[in-house]
Amino acid sequence: MKQIVNIEVNGDVHEVAAEPRDSLLEVLRDHLGLVGPKRGCDGGGCGCCTVLLDGRAVYSCMVYVLSAEGSAVTTVEGLAEDGQLNPLQSAFVEAGAVQCGYCTPGMIMTATELLADGEDLDDDEIRHGIAGNLCRCTGYQKIVDAVQNVARNR
Amino acid sequence: MELDGFFTPENSDEVIELLAQFGDEALVLGGGTFIHSLAVRGLLARVRLIDLRNLALVGIESASAGVRLGARTRCAALARGPSEDGRWLGAVHDAARHLPLQVRNAATVGGCVAAASPFFDLPVAFMALDGVVGARGSNGIREIDIEALYLGLFENSLQQTEFIVSVTLPRMPAGSASAFVKFASNANDLAIVSAAARVTVDASGRCTDARVVIGGGVANRPWRSRAAEGVLQGATLGTDTLEAAGDAAASDVEPLSDHRASGRYRKAVAGVLVRRALTAALARVP
Ligand code: FES
Numbered sequence: 556m557k558q559i560v561n562i563e564v565n566g567d568v569h570e571v572a573a574e575p576r577d578s579l580l581e582v583l584r585d586h587l588g589l590v591g592p593k594r595g596c597d598g599g600g601c602g603c604c605t606v607l608l609d610g611r612a613v614y615s616c617m618v619y620v621l622s623a624e625g626s627a628v629t630t631v632e633g634l635a636e637d638g639q640l641n642p643l644q645s646a647f648v649e650a651g652a653v654q655c656g657y658c659t660p661g662m663i664m665t666a667t668e669l670l671a672d673g674e675d676l677d678d679d680e681i682r683h684g685i686a687g688n689l690c691r692c693t694g695y696q697k698i699v700d701a702v703q704n705v706a707r708n709r
Numbered sequence: 710m711e712l713d714g715f716f717t718p719e720n721s722d723e724v725i726e727l728l729a730q731f732g733d734e735a736l737v738l739g740g741g742t743f744i745h746s747l748a749v750r751g752l753l754a755r756v757r758l759i760d761l762r763n764l765a766l767v768g769i770e771s772a773s774a775g776v777r778l779g780a781r782t783r784c785a786a787l788a789r790g791p792s793e794d795g796r797w798l799g800a801v802h803d804a805a806r807h808l809p810l811q812v813r814n815a816a817t818v819g820g821c822v823a824a825a826s827p828f829f830d831l832p833v834a835f836m837a838l839d840g841v842v843g844a845r846g847s848n849g850i851r852e853i854d855i856e857a858l859y860l861g862l863f864e865n866s867l868q869q870t871e872f873i874v875s876v877t878l879p880r881m882p883a884g885s886a887s888a889f890v891k892f893a894s895n896a897n898d899l900a901i902v903s904a905a906a907r908v909t910v911d912a913s914g915r916c917t918d919a920r921v922v923i924g925g926g927v928a929n930r931p932w933r934s935r936a937a938e939g940v941l942q943g944a945t946l947g948t949d950t951l952e953a954a955g956d957a958a959a960s961d962v963e964p965l966s967d968h969r970a971s972g973r974y975r976k977a978v979a980g981v982l983v984r985r986a987l988t989a990a991l992a993r994v995p
């Protein structure tokens with residue numbers, strides 16, 4: 556039986572009718588049309604569905620949406636400011652950290668949390684931080700470079 | 710999976726009522742990561758989820774007797790440290806850091822313990838610290854030694870109408886330290902083998918107390934190796950002793966074979982990891 560859940564997504568509050576089994580990812584993609592978060596494995600193994608839930612990176616495919624009542628979600632669509640890519644997004648473009656792009660929205664959301672606390676990050680910490688995000692294309696170095704560029708220039 | 714109902718009880722009594730009403734179909738929801746991973750593999754039949762979000766149960770309370778972790782505390786909260794006076798807790802911090810960020814931000818202390826999976830990291834660390842699980846039932850809170858919580862694969866000793874509210878780690882005496890190490894195929898995978906060790910060393914360098922716990926499919930639950938502990942107890946912890954403890958631990962287990970590794974391989978790795986966990990714990994002794 557469907558239940559009503561209220562979640563704030565990228566600043567807008569949505570009231571969604573969802574089944575108990577529905578994941579946050581399903582609601583974002585299939586109800587709200589936000590296809591930035593990707594459905595890769597749908598099982599907590601790849602990271603391309605990563606979003607911020609109350610500021611913390613989570614696999615949205617593993618979050619039961621009814622458990623997210625009252626939470627604030629940020630997807631990659633919520634990062635640009637006035638139609639301009641934010642510094643992290645620009646850094647990915649500049650470093651060539653995107654090939655097929657399938658992992659990119661998740662990578663960027665994970666890196667957003669890593670960068671949020673303002674502490675210095677060495678490359679190892681970045682690698683450790685993005686360990687839950689798989690990339691089949693880039694070999695990771697350019698992703699680490701992009702995150703490091705932002706970390707250094709904060 | 711037929712997920713048929715999602716409940717958000719207001720207090721413990723309501724949780725217990727729902728557990729009684731739905732019996733085997735009731736599942737208590739922490740972060741949902743484990744339940745989801747069962748669901749996607751088709752391992753859950755009809756399920757009613759009981760979300761504990763309206764119950765406090767969050768936080769880390771440090772007292773002279775020890776540290777109490779609320780069941781809904783996210784594993785991420787354990788990924789920092791250990792602090793100077795918290796070296797005895799080292800294994801817990803090590804284990805929490807092995808979870809991918811996205812999992813430790815969602816998964817809870819209570820959930821990872823209740824799952825009764827030998828492949829999880831934190832329970833191995835909790836067992837090395839003589840963790841005590843608080844289970845709330847209709848007669849109040851029952852304290853269960855974490856070793857007694859594990860009956861078998863995905864099988865815990867909670868009664869039908871009990872749910873986990875806390876994990877308490879009794880404070881270890883001065884001269885104690887612990888560490889956890891893990892061997893997995895990649896940074897995101899479950900353990901092939903893991904090991905946690907805790908040692909207490911007196912002023913003369915003798916080991917007065919030790920725990921050795923092995924996880925990751927060396928048994929159908931986290932395995933406390935009393936054989937290895939016996940080697941350490943009363944000994945001076947030089948390289949030879951640590952090596953002997955590792956050997957004792959390896960002979961003590963009959964690991965499973967699965968797609969991750971053969972039993973023989975796990976057995977060999979178990980000995981190495983026990984030695985490494987002991988070495989890391991010893992290096993932390995103040
Ligand atoms: S789709 Fe969520 S982790 Fe792969």
Ligand code: FES
Binds near residue numbers: 652654658659691693
């Ligand atoms: S750019 Fe293709 S998976 Fe990362």
